[in-house]
Amino acid sequence: MSVWMWILGLLLLILGIWLHHHYIGWKARRRLKRVRAQGQAGEIKAESWLRRNGFVIEAGQPQQLTHLLVDGIPTAFRVRADFVVRDPEGRRAVVEVKTGAATNPVSTATRRQMLEYAVVYGVESIYLFDGVEGRLRKVSFRSQLPRSPGFPASRLLAVGFGLGIMVTVSGMLLLRWVQ
Numbered sequence: 341m342s343v344w345m346w347i348l349g350l351l352l353l354i355l356g357i358w359l360h361h362h363y364i365g366w367k368a369r370r371r372l373k374r375v376r377a378q379g380q381a382g383e384i385k386a387e388s389w390l391r392r393n394g395f396v397i398e399a400g401q402p403q404q405l406t407h408l409l410v411d412g413i414p415t416a417f418r419v420r421a422d423f424v425v426r427d428p429e430g431r432r433a434v435v436e437v438k439t440g441a442a443t444n445p446v447s448t449a450t451r452r453q454m455l456e457y458a459v460v461y462g463v464e465s466i467y468l469f470d471g472v473e474g475r476l477r478k479v480s481f482r483s484q485l486p487r488s489p490g491f492p493a494s495r496l497l498a499v500g501f502g503l504g505i506m507v508t509v510s511g512m513l514l515l516r517w518v519q
Contacts, residue, residue, distance in 0.1 A: 378439045378440070378471070379437070379471070381439075381471065382437045382438070383400075383422060383471065386422070386423070386435060387400065390425060390435065390476075393428070393476075394427075394428035395425045396425060396426040397423055397425050398423075398426060398432070399423070399424045400422070400423055401423075403419070403420045404418065404421075405417075405418055406419060406460045419456060419457065419460045419461075421434045421457050421461060422434075422469075423435040423437075424463075427465065431463075432461075432463050433463050433464070433465040433466065434454075434457045434458070434461050434466050434467070435467040435468075435469055435476075436450075436454055436457065436467070436468050437469045437471050438450060438468060438469070438470065438471060439470070439471040443472070445468050450468070454466040454468065454481075458481050464480065466479045466480070466481075467479070
């Protein structure tokens with residue numbers, strides 16, 4: 341094989357890698373564009389649904405500046421919900437619009453995002469709107485949730501008291517037996 345064939349092969353390999361790289365980028369941009377369009381369509385659908393069902397939209401895409409402490413230093417960041425609303429009962433709430441797999445409120449990313457909204461916006465209720473099915477679900481993180489089962493303090497006290505009595509009686513019997 342001549343040197344020119346090796347050079348041509350190497351150039352074709354480089355061209356193939358370059359084309360593959362650009363194809364992957366094009367495919368990712370196309371997918372992102374489709375996802376954004378689906379999200380925008382879901383938000384339009386949600387806004388219409390909310391108005392028809394007695395919700396008053398206070399703001400769309402409101403940004404909330406908040407802080408957290410990182411090693412004791414306040415660090416600012418922004419949070420942006422889809423809608424801040426007044427529900428039909430007049431309570432302030434946040435509505436998050438999701439499409440695709442994120443419509444499941446138990447999904448890790450969705451759940452964490454809604455919890456962040458509840459804390460940052462100071463609302464009791466978060467609504468999750470399925471932008472594909474046109475369905476609204478109410479999600480709450482407050483005190484009406486059942487607590488995780490644990491060992492009640494009263495039982496712990498009773499067990500500790502019982503053990504104390506057993507150790508005392510055993511000690512007294514042992515002392516009597518030794519004498």
